[in-house]
Structure formats: C-alpha cells, structure tokens
Amino acid sequence: MTDRQAPSSRRIWPGSLLVLAASLAATVPTTGDLGLTWDEPAYRYSQLVSAQWWEQLASARSRTDLDEALDPDALLYFWPYGRHGINFHPPLSGQLDLLTYAVFGGWMKDIPARRLASVFEYVITITVLYHFLTRRYGVPVGLTAAGALLTMPRVYGHGHLAGTDTPGMMLWLLAAVSCWKGLTEPGSGRWRAAVGLLIGLSFLVKMAAVMVLLPILAWLALGPLPRELRRGGRGAWLDATLTTGALLLPLAVAFLEIRRLSGLLPPPAETDLFVCRPEARLPGAILLAPLAVWLARRALARVFPRSTTWGVERPALEILGAILAFAPAVGWLGNPAWWREALPRLAHYAMLNVDREGALPDIRIYYLGETYLFSLPWHNGWVLIAVTVPATILLAAAIGLGFGLRVVRRDRLPLYLLVHFLTLPALRMLPTPAHDGIRLMLPCFPFLAAFAGWGTAWAAGGLARLPLLRQRPGAVRAVATAAVVGWSAAQLALIHPFELSYYNRLVGGPRGAWRLGFELSYWYDAFTPETIRAINAILPEGASVVPANEYSQVPTFAELQSLGALRGDLRLDERPDEGFPYVWLLTHDSKANAYSRLLFAMEPAFERRPRQLGGLRVAAVSDPDDAALAWAVQLLAAGSGTPDRVEAPLPGWLRSAAPWLARFWGEGLSRPTPPGVFEPAFSWAADDPQRLRAAAVALAEGRPDDSPDSPALRAILDRFGPAFTADLLARRPGALVDAVELLIDRPDALRLVLRSPGYTDPAAIGGPLDRPTARRDGEAN
Template identity: 25%
Template sequence: MSGSTIKFKATLSQRVALFFLSPLFPWLAALFAASLVITTIDVADDLHWSIQGPGLTFDEGFNIEVGVFLARSFQLAGTSSFHPETLQEIYSNPLYNPDHPPLGRIAIGATSEILNHFLPVETGQPYLVSYARVASAIEFGLLVLIVSLASRRWFGPVASCASTISLICMPRLFGHAHLASLEMCMCLTYTAFFLSLANRCKWDDRIGLRQMLIPGFFLGLALLTKIHAVLILPVVLVWFLWNWGLRSLIPFVFLCIVGGVVFFVGWPWLWSDPLNHLNEYFSRATERSSLNCFYFGTKFADTDVPWHYPFIMFLVTMPLGFLGAAVIGMTNRTDDENSKHALRDKRSQLIFGAWLLPLIVFALPKVTVYDGVRLFLISFPLFAIFVGLGAKRIVHRLQMKSGEFTIVALTALALAGPIYNMVTLHPCHLSYYNEAVAGLWKANDLGFETTYWGDSATPALLEAAAENIPEGAVLEVAPVLHPLQLEFMRRGSWLRNRPDIVLKAYDDSRRDLSPYVLVIRRKADPWKSLTPPPEGAERIAAVIKQGVVLAEVLKLPAKIADPQLAE
C-alpha cells in the first residue's frame, strides 16, 4: 500500500513537471495570462464575464478616444483609407491628437470596436472602457508568449517555465495589463525587438544586413508606439561595437533605416509635412506640463527627482525572490559548469543592456520621472529572462545536493509573496511593494507613493458611495490633474450609472463646496484641507489595502460645506 502510494505520488509529480516543461506550456501560459486579465478588468459593471477591475485612470480616456476615432475613420473609409485626401481629412480632424504615434491607440480602438460589434453593450456612451482594456490584456498574453518561447529556445524548458511564471506574477506589470494605456504595447514591441535581434544575429564574427530586416520591422513598431523606443538605439550601437567593432556600423545604419521606414509608413500624419510634424511630435514629447512625484516623504517636481529613484523603485516593486534569482542568472554561468559566464554571452549582454538602460536614462539629471515605475516598465519583461536563467541554475544545484522537496518548497516561497499581494491588492496592483519594505503598509510609512494614477477609485468604491449620495448631488473630486479628467469619469467610470451626480474639481477656496468628496490619496498632489480628513468628516466608502487608504469618499461636516449648495 505504501509503495503504491509513493509510486502514485512520483507519477503525479512527474506529470506536473512534464506539463510545465512541455512545448505547449508557453502557449497555454500566454492564454492563461490574457484570460486572467480579461476576466478582471470591468470598470463599470459592463461585462457579465468579467469581475470588477481597477478604476478609470487619469488618462485612459485620451488613448481610447483617439484610438476609437482612428478605428472608426479607417472602417468608414474602407478601401480608400490610404488615399491622400482621406488621410488628410482623418489626421487634420480636431479629434486626432498626435501627442503619441498611432499603433498602441489603434490597437485599443480596434479592439473596442470589434468587441462592441460582436458583443454589443448599450451604454449611451461613444465607447466602452472595459472593451478598450482588452487590447492591453491581449498584448500581455503575447508578451508572455514571446518571452517564454525565446527563453525556452536559448536556455531550455526550466528557464522558460521560470521566466514565464515570474512575468505573470510581477504585480506592477500585471496591473498595467488591466489598463487601456500604451505601456503594454510599448513593453511588447520593445521586448519583441530585442528578442528578435538576439535571435537573428549569428554568434560568430559575421553580421549581415539580412539579419536586420525582422528586428528593423519591430524597431519600427516600437517607434510607432511611444517615444521610449529611442532607447533601443544606444543599446544596440554599444552592443554592436563591443562585439563586432566598426564593421557593425553598416548593419546598424541599415537597421535604423528599416525601422525609420516602418515608422514613417505606419504614421500617415507624417506624410504631408514630415519635418514640421516630426518637430511637433518631439516638441510635444519634451515640452509638457510638469507633474509632481512623491518619493521618500518629499514632493518633487518631475525634473528634480533624485537620481536613484528608478533603481530604488525597481528594487522595491520587483518581488524579492525574482530579484535574487535574476542576480544569480546575471552572475553565474549560462548552463552547466563548462559554459561561459552569463554576461559574456552576446545574447545575454543585449538583454542586460536593454533592461538596464531605461533605469539609467531616468536617473539622469533633469529627465522627467513620475508615476511609479510606469516610465521604465519596459525593463520588467526582459528582467524575467534573467529570473528564468537564475532559477535554472538554482534547480540544477538543488537537484545535485538536495532534492525535489527542496525545489518545490523554494518555488512556493518565491511565489507566495507576489501571488498573495496580487490577490489581496486586487484591483490596485499598481500599489504593490515587495517584502524588502514589508509591503504596502510599510512603504506608506517609509514615504513611498501609495497610489498615483486614479486606479484606486474602483467601481466598488463608486458604487458603494453612490448608495449614500442623494439624487442630483455634486461630487467633488480631488485631485484633478487635467480638465478632461472629470469628463472621462462621467463617460467611462462606474459613475456613468449615476448620470444625475454632477462632478466638480475640488477647490477649498470655493464657497459652494459640496459635502461629498472623492479623494484619491495621491501623495504627490494632496489637498491640505483633506489630508487628514477634517474633523467631523464621515467616510461613506473607502478602498483600503493592507491597512492603507488608497481612495475614499467623504461627507464633509456642515461647517465646511453647506449640503444645500450641493443640490
């Protein structure tokens, strides 16, 4: 009986191992990752197949409106979409904003339109935020797939499995996958470029033009997504010169030409006046209104943030077990005792540079930094490759010295923290901090920003608050970072279900303040009159994660606001 049980357990263990190490695992993991996000994105009780997700962030509306406009314009134009007169009409329309290239926004708009065509939801609004968010979920699944496949091809199934699981379990990355923003498309195209380049280049002394075609195409797609794509070029140039010397300059120039052609062809707005429009695009990217950043208890202007911000933020928002595995992956041999050090391998050098450079750039003086890790989120997916490489090395050592139980226990320990946080923080994954700072509650005490993008104004919060807000009342919102923020909330957040509620930007100098105030606890832009809540204020709803208030709806006392003025 005992022998039979042991045999059964061993067989079950082998079956589990075979599943995770099988060639199908990358595809199943990608499908799981996309599905997990899609079923947790609902922003306004729109979808019966998705539970409530994060609240509407401050600028999702910009991406959705431009994306939906482009998708509908090209759909209406049909076969004449690329006629010069048609393109001129589309891109000269006031509804089009060229502050970002079109690829990420078209993906958002097209996904929204396709889903609304096959699964229509009547809301009376021009778009459905929940549908637009599906684009990021699909991009997240594709990101998991390409990282998993590349890691498997280069370092084997164990490394691939670890890279895949770590990528899915990075809470900040997982959180961004829930939003109709450009970050996930940027992560996908940036990662696809470096993986394709590492895969195409020969590892001997030859490097040719033909090898630059596919990477050049992905370079163009990255450039068509966000200006962050320019970070690709210095990484590649240094890597080329280090490994192939001056003879790599011609392939580098050819790579840039291919990427530039894809960028130009893919953005018809540039066609009519290339030089002026390029100048306008780069001016918009560099000349923008300043945002505040809260770091170690101090509010900084975005150009005055201390140089160590990106490094510290990366260290405290990446799960601790993943950090440890990646350090081993970077500093040990790539495979067995006879192979070379990881960073002496050309492929690993490229991935290392692509991971590190965004952190370095955002540490430079006067470079704008804000919104947590959003600006250097592109470093996260490639870091997973080193997590997988380190995990493979650990498993190899443990197989020789310990046993299967130790491997399982260590894996469970490494994943326990991020999975626990992903569950308990849902849907506010952008508030995640790792074990090094004892999670969100201690990060709050240490002076880190706890919520920054409005995602903590969740559907559940707004729904609970609405039960206590009378018909026709005014709801003050604090902070308001852009004049259109309230309009986006009215159209796309759960408050769409209460059109009688009037939204206003909170300003304590106004004499007609409503007693009802939605306070998003963004530390970079607090109102002193609301922080802490004034004496006598009643909390009618709140989002509290790990003991930290991320957002709340207050009813102010009569001495501060006259309830009659809210009607």
C-alpha cells in the same frame, strides 16, 4: 544549464502554446477589475475620433471622397496624436485598442474591450520570453521567467490598462530578441530587418520606447560591428562606408530641415498646427529614401553573391542598416496625421519631446516623503524596482546576475539582456521624466524576469548536487520554481485589484511603504467598479462633486458618467448654487495641497480602506461640511515653507568639468514650494483665543463691527484673495467658526498636517480633524 538541456523545437511549441493559454486565462477575466485610470479617457477620445476617419475612408466611393479623407486638415483633425494636446503620443497603441474594441466591443463593455489590446500584448511578451529562454536553457528557466513576469503585481496591473507602456514593453523585448537572433543565427536576415521594423513601431507607440536603440546600438558598437569590420577587411569597410553613408544622407537632410522648421514654430504649448504651417522644402517621402537604399543594397547582394563587398553577410551592419531604413519609413507611414505636411508636424513633435520639461506641464512626484517636479533623485529607478517587485523574484534575479557573470566568457546572452535591463533605471539617474512609479520603466521587467529564471535554475542545480537531493533534480527544480513564482502569485492574488499600489514585504507592504514616503496610489485605478457602485449608492440625487484641487482635475469621472458607470444625475466639476460640493479624494500624495491635506485628515462621507492595502484609505469622497471646513482652515492657517537650498560639495574645477555630478547630491532637482503654516494665526489662537472666536463669529454672522478684531481676521483670510473669503462667508459662514475652534483645540495636529508634503493618516494625529462644534454638541447630548 546549457543549450544541451534545452528541449527540441518540436517540444518547445506545445509548451509555448500552454504558456500562452495559461497567461490568457490569468489575465482576460480580470480586464475590467481595475478602475478607469487618468490617461485612459484621453486615449479613448483619440480612438473615437480616428474611428470616424476609418469610417469615412471605408465609405469613400470616388476620388473626391478619397481626397477629402486625405486632406491635410482632415488628417490632422481625425488623428489627434503626436502633438501638444489631449494625446501627445503617436497612434499605434490607440489603434490596437481600437482594433480589439472593434472585435470584442459587441459583447464586452467599452473599456475592457479596449484594454484587451494591452492584455494580448502582455501575454505575447510573456510567451515570447518563455519560448526564447526555453529554447536555449530549458523549461525551468523559461517557465520561471514567464511566471515571474506574469505575477509581478505592478506589471500585471499595467498589462490590464489601455495605455502606451505595455505595447512599449512588448516591442522592446521583441526588438531585443530579434537583434540577438539576427546576430547569432545563420541565415537570419529576416530577424535583422525585423529590428528596424520593430523600432519604427516603437516610435509609433511613444518616444520613450525608442530608447531600445540605446542597448542595441551599444551592443553593436562594443562587439559585433568592430569585429565584422576587422575581419572583413577592405570589403567590409567599403560596404559600411557606402551603405551607411547612403542611408544617413537623406536622414541628415531631413533632420536639418526639421531643425529649420523648429525655429519657425512657436513653443509646442502655443502651437496650433491648423494655423502654424511653415512651408517645408522637402516632402515627407524623403523618409522613404533610406528604405530604397536598403532595397538597393539587398539587390546588390543578390546580383553579386560572391563579391567580398556586397555578397558577404555582416549581421551587425545589416541590423544597423535595417534600423536606418525601416524605422523612419514605418514612423512616417504609421501616423496618418504626418502623411501631409510631414516635416512641419514632425518638427512640432520633436520639439515636444526634446524639451519635455518645458513643453508640458510639470508633473508632481512624491518620493521618499518629498515632492518633486518632473524628475527624481538619481537613485529612484533602482529603489522603485527594489520595493515594487516581490522579494522572491528579486532574490532569484540577484542569483541570476551571479550566473550571468559566471558564464559571460562562454555565453553572452545574459550580459546582453543585462544591458537592456539596466538601460531605463540608468536613464532615470538623469533629468528625465520619473512620474507614476515604475510605469515608465516597464520594458525592463521582462529582462529582470529572465534573470529570475536563470537564478532559480542555477540555485536549483546547486541544491540538486547535494547528497540528499541528488536523485531528484527534477523535483528540486520544480520546487524552486514554485517557491519563486508561487510567492509572487500569492502577492498578486492578495493585492488584486490594487496592483498599482503594490509594495513588497521588504518595506512592509503598502502600509510600510506609505509610511516610508512612497506614493500609495496615483492613477485613479483605486476607484474600481466596486468603489464606483458604492459611491453611487451614498451620494444624494443631483449632488455636485468636484476634484480636491487643480492638480487632480482628471477626466476619469466624466468618462465613467458618459459610459453609464457613474450616476447621470451627479453634477461633476460644478459647484452647487448654495453651500459646498462633495469632493473626490485619491490618496495621491504628490497632488496634495493644503486643502486636500486637510480633507484627508478628516472623516470622509465615503472611504475605501481595502484589506489588500493594509486598511489604508486609498479613495474617498468628502461631504460638503468637511469641504467647507477644510476651505476655512486653509484660508486661516495655511502658509508656505522655505525651500531648502541644495548645493553639492564639489570643488570648482570638478563642477566646471563635470557639472552633472552635482545631481548625485540632489542639486538641480525641481521642487514646488514646500508647505507651511501661517504662524500669526497660530499665535493669535494660543495667546488670545476669545478675541479670535469673537472676530470669527462677527464675520460669520455678517456683523464685522461687533468685533474690533474683525479687520485683522479678514486680512488673514484675504491672503489668498478676497474672493475666496467672500465665497466662504456666502456659502458656509459657520465653517469659519469651526475652523477657529479647530485651530484653538488642535494646533499641533494642524501644524503636522499642513507641513507634511504628503497626506497624514488621521491615526497619527490622535484621530480625524472633526468639526469642533459638532463634537461639542455630541458631548452635550
């Protein structure tokens, strides 16, 4: 497996076009199969508003019209990106979605047309990976890597959603490839400039995508850059000092000004940029100054081609210069909201990202049976990769790692791609955002696929040297690729359209993973078009449907209704005048509270138990009776647990010298208050059930004086606030009687449900928590 085995350039391009076509054929037809996710409505809103600006700009016929379109307030209003609010990411991914909608929206549905941007970005990533590896290692490596990336179920799923992660993955790979080509290929100045351009575009997608800087800068600093300075002598040092200094100076000045402005702004959650407008001492154009320096440096190279200072190619230094020159310019020019009052708005965006945990609401995350806030235990990145990638790809990648280490002295590309692969899982060991499974690590998967390609080809090469197989090396390679990619493709076909709930067979698939404490679903993609059609069919006319709790107040269903997918007569997020509403319920364990845990343990009016997920319930709608019963049981029996105090067993001197080590024992991780039960209610139900029943009946019938225990029961119910009890007794008083019967009949089941951080399978407690009075009536009949 060497460069000598690689096909010629003329043969690579037809193969790349075939991979492109096959990838499009495997992705475009399924663009609308996944349900509308949590974030897509917010991204769509930003696109709709910015589309109005494009229309205004296109209709400008005078200088006055143009001035109105470029007014600071107009830019801020029409570009709701990169600030605290509905969409805090910059605009590039949304504008690409808007572009595919403009092209294909006339003959496709709205959401699939916008999702096509991510599909195309995903396909480009697959094709570039194939082309890059095939050119160096041959078709088996490139084809296996491309097939692995195409058939990883989670990556495939994200490649169909109008979000920020797929463009981030594409740009990360393109930047990594451009950097390698810029360092290793002669006359590759355009690739070096492309690195800076691509990092600027990454900044316009999301701040996390800019983390591609870490492996690139680390690689430059640990090898090529010191080597260039050492070999180039005085001229190289002079070039590095003068050029880099001139590039950094305006950026340092801008950074200091942004720091000053940050001190004048309130916290991001309290900032209204229409009102909070500290005056900047510098224009945004200062971000173009490094680009001017870069152009001047290029001009010096042309004017003095024989100069040992200016006329020598220094790839690593040129890549560093391109990053400093292009990234700030592209980042500024690519977001029209920053064209005016640029530095104050950049200061706000910087505050939003530097203090992410404090600036945005804490996101609840479910991991290995526990709920966390914002960040996860240090091992989460490695574990999630191990359980969400098909086993054959993991095995092939492990073999590929062995290949990379074996050839490291003569071929550094595997080591370079390994640095890129390790970056995001390593960052997840730190206190960084860790929600939504592997979504935030999406850029590492092309590099994992590359190692799967190397591992498959290397293993096939070893097998082909066996006496029985020596005459058929091509067949051995084909079978090896088919085994690795074929198994993964089968997993993809079996899980579709629930790719974001995929777990591999090493943990028993989705059912086994859920039992181990991994989250079954998280982004509402489980409410697929088929699921929505079924819900439309079962809900009565004018039904009120609400989320289960404040953690699940998503815009998904209102967006589906506005698009005509969900019935227009349904009253969303609105309680009925009488009785209780229907309740949406996704199996999103991190968002569970006592109320939704109780609902999940009951028999819903509608549920989706797809065979793809082993028959697990992933989406449901609970009826008003269950909604009332769960509400009553929560008031009666729910409580709070005692948080565990986690303290790392570190000696004092080590804790002082390296406090970050405590994280490896879980110290410092934020967790919500653990769930629990209200033991006095359970004790009352066990010790004197008749008096508890009598008190419940008295309150339910509006005759509290009939029972001397009514005040005690009312005090228990009022722990959450008297208004909640009054609402229950006004809307569905009989639910209180049912709740008491349930507490008397099934205390152990209730304890298990209420104490579990996630959701409890009704089968684990002997069946659903049904309404006892209804059950007794059925038995009597």
